[in-house]
Amino acid sequence: MSALIHPLQIGSVACANNLVLAPMAGITDSPFRVLCLRGGAGLVCAEMVSAHALHYGNPRSGRMLQVNAKEHPVSMQIFGSDEETIAQAARNAQEAGADIVDLNAGCPVKKINKAGAGCVLMKEPDKLARLIEAAVKSVKIPVTLKTRIALNHKEFLGARLAQLAESAGAAAVTMHARAAVDVHSGAPDVDALARVCAAVKIPVIGNGGVLTAQDAVKFLQAGCAGVMIGRGAVGNPLIFGDIIAELTGQAPAAHTPKERLKTYQALIEENVSFYGERIGINRSRKTAGYWIKDFPNAAEVRGQFVRIDTLAGVRELFARVLETL
Template sequence: MRIGPHTIEPAVILAPMAGVTDKPFRLLCKQLGAGLAVSEMTTSDSRFWNTTKSLRRMDHAGEPDPVSVQIAGTVPEQLAEAARHNAGQGAQLIDINMGCPAKKVCSTWAGSALMRDEALVARILAAVVASVDVPVTLKIRTGWAAGQRNALAIARIAEDSGIAALAIHGRTRDQHYAGEAEYDTIAEVKSRLRIPVIANGDIDSPERALAVLRHTGADAVMIGRAAQGRPWIFREIAHFLATGERLPPPSPAEVRDILIGHLQALHEFHGEPAGVRIARKHLGWYAKDRPENAAFRAVVNRAETARAQLDLTRDYFDALSAGEALRTAA
């Protein structure tokens, strides 16, 4: 799949997730097979660009190409200014958020709330596309509510406005993440557009990725929550799509090494106190499928220093590796 001059290979993309897809996680997912990793959404309000949070979100030094930055807001001129600012900071793709269902975002009529105002959508897209020389992409949902699935109308506006690619989450805004994603709307949109379409929602395995691609005809899949604690899902999906074969799951020793590297990157990027705090949710996701999860989280959540967090994590996965070796020997 191509977005402007950029080839996205493999066509398996990390979705933007607030509080999750920071620079350390984006780098990790790219190392483990993601063809593209979209940043956390950054505000279009320039008054907040110099806060610690915004500066970290706009830090893309050392990221593999292409660098994709998501912006959020409601005012066309502000979003255009934000696009120019981020392109000047190294963004090679600008993504516009019209898919976030969070109440605090939608209460300001940003995110997926924008889908209720198609005229405003058209003004925003035209302003942002005209403001930068890099490709602009858009992320939406299937609609605002079950009876208001207007993804096709928004998609046509997007294509006419010069949007280079469109990602669609297979739920309406009012569903948030409840129920199951539906892909018929994505398939309909794909059949009517010339630009690339990316399918998102409940894609949590190589088999599901292939099924969604076949059902929708989409050009790529986007992985969100399924990558939390399983960043190797990108290489698993890419390998399965290319060969039809499943990769074996990573061993506890490999998971340990991946996780230790991730923790160290979090501590370095965010600083020790914030890095330790942010790492706790990732530790919980990594261990969520293990029977020992509750005990592990109870121990690790008490760690107050980077060293303690690293040591406890290393000990936990070393114990898992030793247990696995014993079972294999038996």
């Protein structure tokens, strides 16, 4: 392997490489995580689950903790603002089979912030430390923190938050290299990320805007132990293997429309197997624009696809399209 691509150790968990799938709400469910591991990811992260909802026995949140035997190592992300419910959610994740528990302190979504969770925890470092400690004490698996370099452009918080996480017992920290006010826009601040890496001994995983091997190299050369990839993996779960191939001189995977459509059908089949036909196909529609593109009549195919509600119909449509590609 390249010197930049190497195994990643997070506490007791050994990952085959240091490329990580980011948690993304409504996207990084079990079928997609399995696909990304097949595509070369060293670690996959589940979409975040509300500790509060788990505490009150919400069945949908409980199902989100499900771990497929084919998707290890997997990190389960939780969010909340109360030590007791965070501790219980961490235990729930461990019991469900998660290899790592990740605490979210970086989400800028207003609904999450109004509940005292996500990036607003960056304003309350003492409280955040207590939440991390509560999770660490409640489980035997590693606990990590995902946060951001800053809330706004006035004050850099990344190094301080990483040191806080390390002192509270976190095994690693994922640092989104943008301020919370930026959400997902603008260039990541690689210099700020380097300052975070220099401030702690635990692994720092860089996150934010990684779409190419060159983006990953910038993070790794800044001192990151690993790189987390989010939206770059939507529609291309092979991005992990692509980056490894480029950095190690191997041949990249085929990315023709035909191969992409075959991969998308495999994901839809997994979704239907996991959720049942109706929900599985509905969830698949959310990312259709990422998959069905760049070939003749792609818009027309997408239009037909979103009106189909049976797996047999999907198979028939894709079979017709594949014959033309």
